[in-house]
Amino acid sequence: MADFAVVNPATGETVKEYPTITDAELRDAIAGAYRAQQEWIPTTTVTERAAMIRRVGELHTERREELANIIVREMGKPIEQALGEVDFCDGIYGYYADNAEALLADEPITLLDGEGSAIIRRSPYGVLLGIMPWNFPYYQVARFAGPNLIIGNAILLKHAPQCPESALAIEQIYRDAGFPEGAYTNIFAVPEQIESVIADPRVRGVSLTGSERAGAAVAQLAGKHLKKVVLELGGSDPFILLSTDDLDATVQAAVAARLDNTGQSCNAAKRFIVVDELYEPFLEKFTAAMTAVTPGDPSSAESAIGPLSSATAAERLDQQVKEAIAQGATVAAVAGERSGNFYPPTVLTDVSEDNIAYREELFGPVAQVYRVSSEDEAVKIANDTRFGLGSYVFTTDPEQAERVANKIEAGMVYVNIVGADGSELPFGGVKSSGFGRELGRYGADEFVNKKLIRVG
Numbered sequence: 016m017a018d019f020a021v022v023n024p025a026t027g028e029t030v031k032e033y034p035t036i037t038d039a040e041l042r043d044a045i046a047g048a049y050r051a052q053q054e055w056i057p058t059t060t061v062t063e064r065a066a067m068i069r070r071v072g073e074l075h076t077e078r079r080e081e082l083a084n085i086i087v088r089e090m091g092k093p094i095e096q097a098l099g100e101v102d103f104c105d106g107i108y109g110y111y112a113d114n115a116e117a118l119l120a121d122e123p124i125t126l127l128d129g130e131g132s133a134i135i136r137r138s139p140y141g142v143l144l145g146i147m148p149w150n151f152p153y154y155q156v157a158r159f160a161g162p163n164l165i166i167g168n169a170i171l172l173k174h175a176p177q178c179p180e181s182a183l184a185i186e187q188i189y190r191d192a193g194f195p196e197g198a199y200t201n202i203f204a205v206p207e208q209i210e211s212v213i214a215d216p217r218v219r220g221v222s223l224t225g226s227e228r229a230g231a232a233v234a235q236l237a238g239k240h241l242k243k244v245v246l247e248l249g250g251s252d253p254f255i256l257l258s259t260d261d262l263d264a265t266v267q268a269a270v271a272a273r274l275d276n277t278g279q280s281c282n283a284a285k286r287f288i289v290v291d292e293l294y295e296p297f298l299e300k301f302t303a304a305m306t307a308v309t310p311g312d313p314s315s316a317e318s319a320i321g322p323l324s325s326a327t328a329a330e331r332l333d334q335q336v337k338e339a340i341a342q343g344a345t346v347a348a349v350a351g352e353r354s355g356n357f358y359p360p361t362v363l364t365d366v367s368e369d370n371i372a373y374r375e376e377l378f379g380p381v382a383q384v385y386r387v388s389s390e391d392e393a394v395k396i397a398n399d400t401r402f403g404l405g406s407y408v409f410t411t412d413p414e415q416a417e418r419v420a421n422k423i424e425a426g427m428v429y430v431n432i433v434g435a436d437g438s439e440l441p442f443g444g445v446k447s448s449g450f451g452r453e454l455g456r457y458g459a460d461e462f463v464n465k466k467l468i469r470v471g
Contacts, residue, residue, distance in 0.1 A: 018205050024323065033179040057167075068111055068161055071192045074191060083100070084097070086152050091321040094316055103438075104153045107161055135468075136465075140220055141217075143221070143222065144218055144222070145171070146223040149177050149324055152182070162458055164198065206232075209233075213242060218242065219243070221237050222461075245449075245461050247453065248281070250282050250444060251285045252283060257415060259410075262300060269382075270304045274319065274380055278379045286400075298362075306348045336381060342372075344370055348362045360382075361380065390415065406423045440454060442454045
């Protein structure tokens with residue numbers, strides 16, 4: 016099979032294969048991006064580039080059904096969620112178009128001696144390489160490419176091997192929105208070729224969303240060549256339940272936080288940490304709600320979850336669950352049997368500290384539930400992981416919410432709410448979940464030259 020291919024995870028059918036870029040074509044792509052960086056971007060204004068990005072968002076909406084259907088067959092996202100992803104992209108592009116001038120405005124600095132003036136001017140950083148994953152094929156690109164093209168950074172985009180059709184659809188949108196050759200270029204490159212891209216002196220930075228292993232490899236290469244890098248990696252986000260005045264609503268939120276995108280989200284809630292007095296009623300309602308959701312045809316609007324993204328993903332998750340059970344975990348509930356890439360929602364309990372499931376990220380519809388006796392124990396388990404992406408705290412006590420939020424080692428804390436990502440809200444983590452931020456002001460500040468201009 017080709018390195019880049021659409022393999023429908025619901026059926027196993029290879030829909031279409033795409034050729035890997037040749038080394039000569041890759042050199043041409045880098046040269047084209049550098050040429051756009053040197054020749055086109057200096058001739059345009061932030062306002063002009065923002066107008067093009069706005070058009071990119073509008074084209075996502077105009078083509079929403081076509082775009083959604085592509086990722087249904089590429090990675091199995093249920094159609095209603097695929098449409099929602101496309102709509103969110105329009106919101107992201109619109110946010111950056113609306114706020115471009117404010118985000119990139121000169122920032123005055125008050126001088127201690129009062130003599131003269133000083134400002135920080137945000138200017139382009141240079142050609143960037145984006146390495147994007149399969150789980151949100153449009154959204155991940157939007158939050159990286161949108162702000163950076165407004166800033167004036169030309170983009171080389173290497174998408175996941177199983178998302179070539181969506182990758183080409185995005186590139187076409189950028190062309191149709193008015194971006195010239197080289198400003199945004201899709202490259203079907205393999206890892207060995209990516210090494211040469213990162214090493215190229217014309218490429219100034221790298222942004223990767225993906226696995227820990229891929230992030231570590233890219234960070235090592237980027238460091239070797241003195242390139243700035245932003246990494247958004249895995250997560251094993253805790254969902255801490257300390258008190259509630261509506262257990263049914265809390266359970267509904269917990270299920271939504273675990274099963275969005277068939278559980279294949281870095282910032283999905285994966286470990287549910289519940290205080291003693293709520294553990295039994297929560298577990299009863301949670302297992303019932305989880306097992307009421309069964310995988311279905313992702314092209315149907317009735318399906319809440321679909322297949323896992325590939326046979327490899329399904330096999331890996333199945334192996335992790337089997338190992339967890341062999342090491343003492345209890346299957347509290349399971350919604351049937353695995354069928355091909357369709358994996359049933361599963362709830363594990365009795366997961367000890369030496370269990371594989373305690374340490375690893377389970378990327379799919381598998382939840383772990385832990386019983387704790389106190390707030391402090393809940394925080395201890397929440398932080399006892401190498402990951403630190405997102406987290407969720409449910410409590411009726413505002414002071415407790417503030418206290419726990421301050422103690423959690425994560426890049427994001429959501430209190431009494433799930434699914435609350437926004438174009439204006441920074442996204443990113445700490446520890447092995449990576450570093451740097453995307454979205455909002457902080458996302459737009461990653462790849463800019465914050466140039467000091469001091470006048471006497």
